[in-house]
Every structure is written in C-alpha cells, then in structure tokens.
Amino acid sequence: MNNRLKLNDLNSLFTKYRKKNLKFKYPLLDDAFSNKDLFEAIKVIMSGQLTMSSKTFEFEKKFAAKIKSNYAVMVNSGSSANLLATFAACNPVRKNRFKIGDEAIIPALCWPTSLWPLVQAGLKPKFLDVDPLTLNVNASEVIKKINNKTKVILLIHVLGNSTEIDLIHKVAKKKKIIIIEDTCESLGALYNGKSLGTFGDFGTYSFYYSHQISSGEGGMVVCKTFDDYQLLLSMRAHGWSRNLKLQKNIEKHYPKLDKRFIFINSGFNLRPTDITASIGNSQFSRLDQFISIRKKNREKIIDSLKKSNKWKNQYEFLKINKKVSPSFFGFPIIISEKYKHLKKKLLTELDELGIESRPIISGNFLNQPAAKVYKFKQKAKSFPNSQIIEDRGFFIGLHTKPITNQKLNLLTNSLLSIDNLNKKS
Numbered sequence: 564m565n566n567r568l569k570l571n572d573l574n575s576l577f578t579k580y581r582k583k584n585l586k587f588k589y590p591l592l593d594d595a596f597s598n599k600d601l602f603e604a605i606k607v608i609m610s611g612q613l614t615m616s617s618k619t620f621e622f623e624k625k626f627a628a629k630i631k632s633n634y635a636v637m638v639n640s641g642s643s644a645n646l647l648a649t650f651a652a653c654n655p656v657r658k659n660r661f662k663i664g665d666e667a668i669i670p671a672l673c674w675p676t677s678l679w680p681l682v683q684a685g686l687k688p689k690f691l692d693v694d695p696l697t698l699n700v701n702a703s704e705v706i707k708k709i710n711n712k713t714k715v716i717l718l719i720h721v722l723g724n725s726t727e728i729d730l731i732h733k734v735a736k737k738k739k740i741i742i743i744e745d746t747c748e749s750l751g752a753l754y755n756g757k758s759l760g761t762f763g764d765f766g767t768y769s770f771y772y773s774h775q776i777s778s779g780e781g782g783m784v785v786c787k788t789f790d791d792y793q794l795l796l797s798m799r800a801h802g803w804s805r806n807l808k809l810q811k812n813i814e815k816h817y818p819k820l821d822k823r824f825i826f827i828n829s830g831f832n833l834r835p836t837d838i839t840a841s842i843g844n845s846q847f848s849r850l851d852q853f854i855s856i857r858k859k860n861r862e863k864i865i866d867s868l869k870k871s872n873k874w875k876n877q878y879e880f881l882k883i884n885k886k887v888s889p890s891f892f893g894f895p896i897i898i899s900e901k902y903k904h905l906k907k908k909l910l911t912e913l914d915e916l917g918i919e920s921r922p923i924i925s926g927n928f929l930n931q932p933a934a935k936v937y938k939f940k941q942k943a944k945s946f947p948n949s950q951i952i953e954d955r956g957f958f959i960g961l962h963t964k965p966i967t968n969q970k971l972n973l974l975t976n977s978l979l980s981i982d983n984l985n986k987k988s
C-alpha cells in the first residue's frame with residue numbers, strides 16, 4: 564500500500580480548519596497561504612526534523628540565487644536579521660568594523676528593531692528626516708550628514724520604495740562606511756534592475772505576517788563576502804564552528820574539544836525552524852506573481868478612488884522613485900492637509916466597516932516612550948516630515964489575489980466617506 568501523504572488527501576482538512584478572518588472584510592493580509600504552503604510544513608512536521616536543516620539550506624540557496632546575492636542566511640525574524648547583521652558588522656574578526664561610540668545614520672521613520680541593535684552594539688544613532696511622499700530618506704541629505712564619526716548607515720526601504728541607494732553606496736564605499744539595508748518591507752523590489760538589499764554590506768528581510776511573503780515568522784540576511792557569510796552562520800547559532808569551512812582546521816587545533824561543540828566567536832540563537840523555512844520557500848516560489856498582482860491591485864484602488872465623483876484629492880499616495888521597480892505589501896495613504904484632523908475618526912470608521920489599517924512603520928520614532936529611555940539628544944520636532952507621516956499617514960493591505968469589484972467598492976466608498984465625517988464634526 565502506498566502510505567505517502569498527498570496534498571489531495573488533506574484538502575478537505577485544510578478547508579475544515581482554515582480560519583476565516585471574521586473581524587475584517589479587508590484585512591492586511593488575506594488568505595495568502597496556499598494549501599501547498601501548509602502541506603510543505605506538515606511534511607516537515609511528519610518527518611520529525613523540525614529544527615534547522617535541509618529545508619532551511621534549500622530556501623537560503625534559492626533566495627540568494629533569485630535576488631542575486633552571493634550568500635543568504637535564514638533567521639527567525641526580520642528583527643533577528645537586523646540584530647545579526649549589526650553584531651556581525653562590529654565583530655572583532657571583521658577588518659572593517661564599527662566600534663563603541665561610532666555614529667550610525669538612521670531615518671527617524673524607523674522600526675524599533677532597525678534602531679535598537681545599533682544602540683545595543685554601542686553606536687550613537689543620528690536620526691534623519693524622510694521625504695513625506697517617498698517615505699524614504701533623501702540620498703543627498705544622507706551624504707550631507709556623513710562626518711568623521713559615521714561608521715554605519717542603516718537604510719530602510721519603506722513599503723517597497725527606495726532612495727537613490729547607488730549614490731549613497733558610492734560615497735560609503737569610499738569612506739569605508741558599512742551599509743545595512745533594512746529591506747524588511749521591500750523584498751523583490753529592484754533599483755536600476757538590482758535587488759534592494761544587495762547594494763550594502765548586509766541586507767535584511769522579514770517574512771512576518773502580511774509582508775511580501777510570509778512564513779509566519781522568519782527573516783533572511785544577505786551579504787557579499789565569504790568571510791561575512793561564515794561569520795553570520797556562526798553567530799546565528801551560538802558562535803560555534805559547525806558547518807563552517809574552517810571546521811576541519813579548528814578540529815586539528817583543538818583536538819581535546821568535542822568537535823561538535825567548538826565555539827569560535829560570540830553568538831546568538833537566531834535559527835529558524837525547518838517548518839517556517841518550508842512555508843517561506845513555498846511562498847517564495849510565488850513572489851513574482853504576488854508582486855505583479857499587488858501592483859495591479861494598487862493601481863485599481865487608486866484608479867477607482869480618482870474616478871469616483873466623490874474624489875476631491877482627499878488623499879496622497881506613495882511617490883515611487885523612477886529607478887525603482889517596486890514591490891508592495893501595503894498601500895500607504897497620506898490624508899491631505901485639509902482633512903488631517905479627521906484621521907482618528909476615519910480609522911475608527913474603517914475599522915467598523917471591516918477594513919484593517921495600521922501606522923506607516925512606527926511613525927516619527929522619537930515620539931515613542933522607548934526613545935525617551937535612551938535620552939537621545941535629537942527631539943521629535945526636528946523631523947517634521949516623519950511627523951506628517953505619523954499624523955496623516957496609515958496603510959491598508961494589498962492582497963496576493965486580484966482584488967474583486969466588491970472589495971474595490973468597499974474600499975472606495977469607505978475611504979471617500981471621509982467627507983461625511985467632516986460634515987459630522
């Protein structure tokens with residue numbers, strides 16, 4: 564008898580157990596996992612090999628090949644990817660490394676775990692404002708901000724878009740400044756045909772819920788050099804030498820140590836599981852399809868809003884850098900100046916109408932209580948554009964299946980009901 568598990572045998576179970584989003588008609592992420600994605604995870608569970616193994620290595624190889632990076636190392640989240648990249652960038656084995664007290668340029672519109680690894684590693688963050696319509700830093704302002712103490716530039720490619728990274732890269736290379744590209748919101752986006760995340764020394768990605776692809780939790784770090792690759796592998800897993808090229812050499816030098824437990828550097832445990840790697844890998848095969856559908860859905864939403872007789876420029880949309888071929892997972896919306904006092908009411912109304920929304924990254928990060936704990940000298944008021952994004956911006960999802968007319972109408976009518984809120988106020 565053939566005991567092999569087949570996807571078809573499980574299809575009815577998938578239907579039975581699939582959770583429908585009961586709260587939202589238009590959630591941030593809609594049913595993005597195929598039965599095949601989940602089947603891949605079930606196969607891993609049934610194999611009993613749950614911890615990091617061949618599924619992770621297979622995904623890493625496929626990822627590196629597709630985005631044309633020399634090396635890719637999977638971790639358990641985008642935050643872990645930032646942590647690993649940052650601590651690799653100051654590791655004593657690295658020739659060009661930053662030291663405690665050096666400075667890092669980072670946008671004020673940032674995610675906490677883009678910032679905190681820098682601070683935890685002893686860097687002084689120097690915040691920079693962003694452009695309110697591209698949501699990204701302006702390259703010439705980054706270059707202007709560089710001084711003798713600048714040793715790291717942490718760029719965030721916000722919601723599928725990017726700044727002129729080639730210009731920043733050119734200057735950074737000359738000055739030996741390390742670039743970490745936080746690409747957690749922009750997997751699959753290209754700048755002049757080259758994948759975002761592959762310009763700098765390290766690029767990081769997230770596979771969290773609602774990102775371009777999702778493995779539940781998960782992330783990836785890419786790098787250019789073999790030495791950095793070996794460093795990332797070791798630091799991802801306790802700092803040990805297992806699976807590294809130098810293992811045999813190390814064994815020879817330390818004959819008294821158990822060769823499976825030789826620790827050659829500092830480290831963390833940031834390993835993913837083969838369960839998440841198998842889901843991520845399965846989703847990754849559909850990345851191009853997701854990018855293309857999301858782009859079309861975005862165009863349809865903008866078109867539908869602008870063609871409505873209720874359209875009065877209530878909103879502004881992301882201005883995409885001409886050199887960027889974008890990859891979206893969310894649809895950022897900036898409420899026009901005239902309507903900005905209605906943001907809270909609008910988001911409550913959207914929530915009641917079944918449309919899930921969230922802030923753009925975490926707004927002007929200097930407003931967050933966590934920023935006060937670290938007593939940064941720069942204050943929130945120095946970043947007026949990040950403040951505009953916090954005060955007037957939010958985003959809704961872009962789904963991986965073509966948007967239906969019903970959902971398009973729901974979004975158009977709900978968003979344009981902002982004028983009624985105006986009358987009510």
Ligand SMILES: Cc1ncc(COP(=O)(O)O)c(C=O)c1O
Nearest residue numbers: 640641642674677747769770771
């Ligand atoms: C810019 C940015 N960096 C890092 C992260 C962290 O990724 P994760 O949620 O996978 O830890 C996020 C999360 O959404 C993010 O938006």
